[in-house]
Amino acid sequence: MNYKLSEEHLMIQQAARDFAQTELLPGVIERDEKQEFPAEQIKKMGELGFMGMMVDPKYGGSGMDTISYAIAMEEISKVDASASVAMSVNNSLVCWGLETYGSEEQKQKYLTKLATGEKLGAFCLSEPEAGSDATSQKTTAIDKGDHYLINGTKNWITNGSTADYYLVIAQTYPEKGHHGINAFIMEKGMEGFEIGPKEQKMGIRGSDTHSLMFTDVKVPKENRIGEDGFGFKFAMKTLAGGRIGIASQALGIAAGAYELAKEYAKVRKAFGKEIYKHQAIAFKLADMHTQIEAARHLVLKSAWDKDNGENYDLSGAMAKLYASQVAMDVTTEAVQVHGGNGYVKEYHVERLMRDAKITQIYEGTSEIQKIVISRGILRD
Numbered sequence: 001m002n003y004k005l006s007e008e009h010l011m012i013q014q015a016a017r018d019f020a021q022t023e024l025l026p027g028v029i030e031r032d033e034k035q036e037f038p039a040e041q042i043k044k045m046g047e048l049g050f051m052g053m054m055v056d057p058k059y060g061g062s063g064m065d066t067i068s069y070a071i072a073m074e075e076i077s078k079v080d081a082s083a084s085v086a087m088s089v090n091n092s093l094v095c096w097g098l099e100t101y102g103s104e105e106q107k108q109k110y111l112t113k114l115a116t117g118e119k120l121g122a123f124c125l126s127e128p129e130a131g132s133d134a135t136s137q138k139t140t141a142i143d144k145g146d147h148y149l150i151n152g153t154k155n156w157i158t159n160g161s162t163a164d165y166y167l168v169i170a171q172t173y174p175e176k177g178h179h180g181i182n183a184f185i186m187e188k189g190m191e192g193f194e195i196g197p198k199e200q201k202m203g204i205r206g207s208d209t210h211s212l213m214f215t216d217v218k219v220p221k222e223n224r225i226g227e228d229g230f231g232f233k234f235a236m237k238t239l240a241g242g243r244i245g246i247a248s249q250a251l252g253i254a255a256g257a258y259e260l261a262k263e264y265a266k267v268r269k270a271f272g273k274e275i276y277k278h279q280a281i282a283f284k285l286a287d288m289h290t291q292i293e294a295a296r297h298l299v300l301k302s303a304w305d306k307d308n309g310e311n312y313d314l315s316g317a318m319a320k321l322y323a324s325q326v327a328m329d330v331t332t333e334a335v336q337v338h339g340g341n342g343y344v345k346e347y348h349v350e351r352l353m354r355d356a357k358i359t360q361i362y363e364g365t366s367e368i369q370k371i372v373i374s375r376g377i378l379r380d
């Protein structure tokens, strides 16, 4: 066992940290206030190789491992979770799904552009009546020979209006249940593809979340991913890896809030001494540090599992469940350590507390992670 990060991992960590400090930190409060998508920053992240980190260089990716991706996600999320969710969706849902299950033509046409960050991707599974219960897909994809006709509504789609390519899950054979579901690549601008208004959110307010409406959208047959009826498995496999990304995001939000709280505790004085010298505050920091370290171990273990061909369904679900709880606990305590200053925007921790909550909801709620974990441990 080796608990040390390699030289390469440390370099990636430093590069992501520098980028977050110089490019994401300026303006992060204003973007949150205005619900402004960090478009320019995401473009630069593409140029630096952060948008297709694990993709083979022959398709324009950075050819890195999942550990590198988790480390970079943590650093970006310490500062701007709205940027990191765009990064996470593009990397672990869209690029990974296409590279693993797409045809060579799909990879050449779409993945090469997504992996370089030239184009942005979205992953469209959730519907008004199908969230945790993703099998209840109402969006239909009718086979018309050389194309499918897609009708329905997707909601809560991250990168909803800013994406160029959308992976869309839809039902082709309702009588077959989840075996009748397919996954498709749609392009923005296809006839009948409509984007709803932006959601007004509590956190990750810079992230671009929309409903999408499809009316007779004609999708060529060559845009179906995998065999006929593979769509549900595609979605579940892809989300299993996505959870490592969201767990890393939760870890980063927690670590960012902890670092701010620690620094604040060293300079703020009360009763004639720095507040960290009051044991109540020192113990809070001790708890936060311990929780973050435990979350980091789970996150990196799940990334290691994925890199080493081990099953990561269970470890990814545990990492997401635990890291998202840590994000909630640590950000709440970070606000407390800041006192009144924690409650105002300029100290950043109130934003991190609002951002933390989503990590317990998307890519499978905490309740759903417990279902995955309990099934995993009780299987035999």
Ligand SMILES: Cc1cc2nc3c(=O)[nH]c(=O)nc-3n(C[C@H](O)[C@H](O)[C@H](O)COP(=O)(O)OP(=O)(O)OC[C@H]3O[C@@H](n4cnc5c(N)ncnc54)[C@H](O)[C@@H]3O)c2cc1C
Pocket (backbone or CB within 6 Å): 089, 122, 123, 124, 125, 126, 128, 130, 131, 132, 133, 155, 156, 157, 158, 159, 201, 209, 358, 361, 362, 363, 364, 365, 366, 367, 368
């Ligand atoms: C900001 C944001 C961004 C998102 N981005 C995307 C995206 O890019 N693509 C996409 O496809 N989706 C996206 N989602 C959707 C997200 O994945 C769903 O909101 C989530 O899966 C929960 O589904 P739901 O909202 O329908 O809640 P529901 O499924 O209605 O759940 C409501 C509550 O019931 C609980 N519950 C449900 N079933 C069970 C059960 N069997 N046992 C115990 N408890 C249960 C849930 O845990 C939850 O607490 C996003 C959501 C948000 C808010």
